[in-house]
Amino acid sequence: MSYIQPAPTEEFHRLQWDNSFFARDAIAVAADLIGAEFAVSGVGGIIVETEAYLPDDAASHSFAGATNRNRSMFGPPAHSYVYLSYGLHWCLNFVCLPGSAVLIRALEPRWELETMRARRGVSQGRLLCSGPGRVGQALAIGKAEDGLPLGGEPFRLSPPAKRLPLSSGFRVGISKAVEHPWRFGLKNSPFLSRKF
Template sequence: MSVLTKEFFSKPSHIVAPNLIGCFLIKRLSKNNYLSGVIVETEAYSQEEASCHGFSGRTKRNETLFGEPGNLYIYLSFGIHSCVNIVTDKKNWASGVLIRSIAIKGENERIASGPGLLAKRFGLNRNFDNLPLSPANDFWLAKGENIKKMGNIVQTTRIGISQAKEIPWRWYLENSRSVSKRAKGDHIPPKNKCWSPSSLEGL
């Protein structure tokens, strides 16, 4: 299985975000035991727009977002829920992708269907902020699912923000029942017609 490298993330967030749909987030639990899930929903943020944490400049809180592409940027939403982001683009430019939802084979379809639930299931919190994604660090991303077989990817506006709400920088897999929130008029697919994640192979 192909591990996503720094080169993959060294592009603008709105380019990286849709390309993460279908990729695996992997956590090593022990030598031969892993937790993995398929990314089915992402959002992009970038310094030039007002909803980005780096819009008003660098601070102690957002320092990681200005750092190396491919590192985790984890913050607390309302001081409660951890949100897992991946730094993108280039150093000294605030840019990142929020991983909003993940589907995990053999588990409840809603177990990681939102930023807080996702972070909880994978045990990610502020202690992992600025961690480079790599098998050596027990958390990494890898190519996995065939997008053509997964179905249509919906592009829509971001949610849960108060500024720059009109920018269509959210993407999700239409056929997944693990998406946190669907666009208006998009109905949840029935179980017998939805896409289901496969398990990891080749680790």
């Protein structure tokens, strides 16, 4: 199995870190988010793994159209879309173009680690935010955060200074549209949810 590494683009270097950053194709946004700093009420770290979901993507929550559950995916870009996975885990997405979003799969924990440890009930740093459910639990994400703008409280989001070395491959934990290599990660990061 081979993996592509998206090349740094001129677009990445001239992007404004505002709503226009997210008003683009979710695949490009997913790659460009690697290395960004993200925190919720001061708790967070560096985004090291993402997955893109598009409106015509059979694995996307938006594929069958807008519902009460996925309404935020059809709202403005640069907002959160939060959903409950399997009735257990709250998962955080960043909305891009209408009906598309980027799932935040893993963070490298940096800020308020003791708070994360208490919320997660584990002490090993690698296990704090390596997976979308763990990210949700460590950052205390819930339905209250659904639809909130990423540019305001409780969120803090800062761009990476440069394009970091990436790995990409097939998305995980899905049964449809499994052939799309729309999962991105910081190359060789020990904090990934799954190796590439």
